[in-house]
Amino acid sequence: MLKLHDELIAELSNLLTTQNYNPVVVANHRLYARAFLDYLAECDMQVETVTPAQVDQYFAYAIRDFEAQYGRPPCARWQMLPRTSINKLLRLAQGKWPPEPEMTEPETAYRQAICCEYEAWLRDERGLASATIAALMWEARNFLRWRFERGGAASLGTLSIVEVDLYMDMRAPGLRRKSLADVAERLRSVVRYLHRTGRIPTDLTPHIIGPMLYAYEDVPSTLDKSQIAAVLATTKKDGSPRGMRDFAVLQLLATYGLREGEICRLRLEDVNWRGESLRIRHTKTNAYSYMPLLAPVGEALLDYLRHGRPQVEGREIFIRSCAPYIAMTNLYGMIRGRLAAAGVEPPGKRGAHVFRHARAVELLRASVPQKIIGDVLGHRSIESTNAYLKLATDDLRAVALDVPGSEMLS
Structure with missing residues (x-):
């Protein structure tokens, strides 16, 4: 057993070394x-x-040992690194960790089977994007768990709209109307599938109604030119590998208004240096478009690739700045930190879309036709682009007509 343990330790060490972890780590x-x-x-x-x-049990033992040695309990974060180490070790020893939970109850296995079939249907028959499937699956698991806990597996066959309303009431607290409308849309998809597969005898989807939404009722968060310039200038001062990476990402956001996923999935072969073009795969449509590789973007990308990007085999351009060096999958934390460092506080959300909204406003003010704006932003239809019209509120005020008789009121 000792020899096996030594081999596992050596394998763990080799794995971490190949992933470019610091020798101390x-x-x-x-x-x-x-x-x-x-x-x-x-x-x-x-x-x-x-x-x-x-x-x-091991961590309970380790905590008792810590208290005996130091006379106090460890801090709340004390387990994080040891647990990470043990998880990596067990993944090597068992192939998969944590293991799948044992489904000892038939109802649990039945619920899991429904979810697996539903996921395959969403992916293979409907061809939805992975992010959309993930959201639908979360709602499906949550709804089925709620239903089975209330009445068991057999209760699916007697599901009524009254019980659907109870589920919506359970989900409603803390949600905005838009979020609750999204819940209703996802629930309709789940119930429609259950009816198609004969698990629910009556199609209840026409009766699952979310709150009324009004077209363009909310004005999205955006940035003005001075705020974007401040964020770029502050980030450029950070000459670290992370700073070079973040500056290149922000240049892409500010210049092209790309989505988060489009930047995270950008690969080395998508940059045509000789042709001075950039190939973008739009995450919602899986269609490709080609953008001119403008000088500020090209310079930022080249600086990062030469001096900031870790030496890894992955083809994605933007890599995490600390081990394990894998492709970035999320930009929210980085953008939020860079906005704060520049002293920029946009109202509302602070993710990649504030740059996307700003780019849309810039194009609108330049009198670019909506169809071209939609093509640049990767929209499927002009209705998607219409949502950005409400961002140019200053322009709308400039062309506002005087109300007849208003001069008499002043």
């Missing part, structure tokens, strides 16, 4: 993994069969 992971393996040996447990409950 690798040493810490080895230390925590060794302590856990020693505990398993003392308890005569096999690492190949360790369960999540046994890992929790």
